[in-house]
Amino acid sequence: MKKRQLDWLKEADKIGHRLEILGHISERNGVLDRPPFSASIRKALEVVGSWMEEAGLIPTMDAFGNLRGAGIREKQKPALLIGSHLDTVPGGGRFDGALGIVLGITAASILRDRMADFPFAIDVIAFQEEEGVRFRSGCLGSRAFLGLLEEKDWELKDASGISVRQARDRFSIAGWPLKDPRPEEIFGYFEAHIEQGPLLETMGLPLGVVSGIVAQQRLLFRFRGEGGHAGCRPMKIRHDALCAAAAFVSFVEDSALAEPEAVATVGEIHCRPGAVNMIPHLVELAVDIRHPQETVLDRFSQKLQEKAIEISRQRLVEVEWQKTERFGAVGSDPNWQDRLSAVLATIQGEAPRLWSGAGHDAAVFGQHVPMVMLFVRCRGGISHDPAEWVSRDDIALALKAMVGFIEGFLPSSA
Secondary structure (H helix, E strand, C coil), X not given: CCCCCCCHHHHHXXXXXXXXXXXXXXXXXXXXXXXXXXXXXXXXXXXHHHHHHHCCCEEEXXXXXXXXXXXXCCCCCCEEEEEEECCCCCCCCCCXXXXXXXXXXXXXXXXXXXXXXXXXXXXXXXXXXXXXXXXXXXXXXXXXXXXXXXXXXXXXXXXXXXXXXXXXXXXXXXXXXXXXXXXXXXXXEEEEEXXXXXXXXXXXXXXXXXXXXXXXXXXXXXXXXXXXXXXXXXXXXXXXXXXXXXXXXXHHHHHHHHCCCCEEEEEEEEEECCCCCEECCEEEEEEEEEECCHHHHHHHHHHHXXXXXXXXXXXXXXXXXXXXXXXXXXXXXXXXXXXXXXXXHHHHCCCCEEEECCCCHHHHHCCCCCEEEEEECCHHHCCCCCXXXXXXXXXXXXXXXHHHHHHCCCCCCX
């Protein structure tokens, strides 16, 4: 079958327009905030579902509320899944997650006339919970898709006390059939995503191959001291929980700076009672640590725990902690990396391979089926921010790379 001639920039314009539409679907005016199981995510899924139908895909929904656009199936072929997430962080950008979904829909539309030639069906999936903001646990959507959620995951609660199960039960979109996948139906998983960092821009290259996704741990520390009146308790006999926590936060940063390739962030702190004239008696803080090597990450985690004990003894406060999440490092499939690298070499002359410091739904799939990711340059390396941006030219090249990668699986006679 003769290949259709494409105007890649025209396709990129269409993708950019769709991303602009999604960028205005939010819980708040003027700020992109699209949490899972919300009215805004429902609207976004409905819009994406209409685009799937336009591309010749059949929208179905699984029991968690992930949207899957199923491609043409012959002889019960397994599916190449192209996916990413539709939920956002509060105040996020329009490209994070959504770019991979819209690219996938566009690629499926471009390849629609040749679908019968592939050894797999081409499906596009939009997960509605990857960021982990609402329930403090990431990639719930992709884990649910593969049947990996445990009872404790369903009982996780948001700030209002609503559990994952309760939120899911209250969420529905009428009209789409319910279909849960089986692992044997999956040929592999491909995800295109903005880099969320500055390396590609530094190299002067629009695209990169993700060699793997780093290991990650999240820990919750609680420092307990003694409260009291800020004006009446002498400094020398105080047991200030916040001062102990502050010393610990500084240690977290210093330790990450001293450990090559490690990153560590204290991104959430709750101080009680939270009044200017009262000594803090309780501080909770969440720590996110990441490294390509799991053994190094575990050693780093142990170091933080030991330092927390040391600080608590020095300042006469109590400390406790728990690991709230742990994700091991996941490598992309070596053969698929080579395939994608070959495509990028024809597009831009070289194909850098980068570790992803961010977590992705691809990490969940990479433990069970062949997986690879395409990184797309983002301006300034900025992500999770309204300034997040990908150029029209880079979107066109990313689409060309995605289509080229998929076409690489065609039989030579096709």
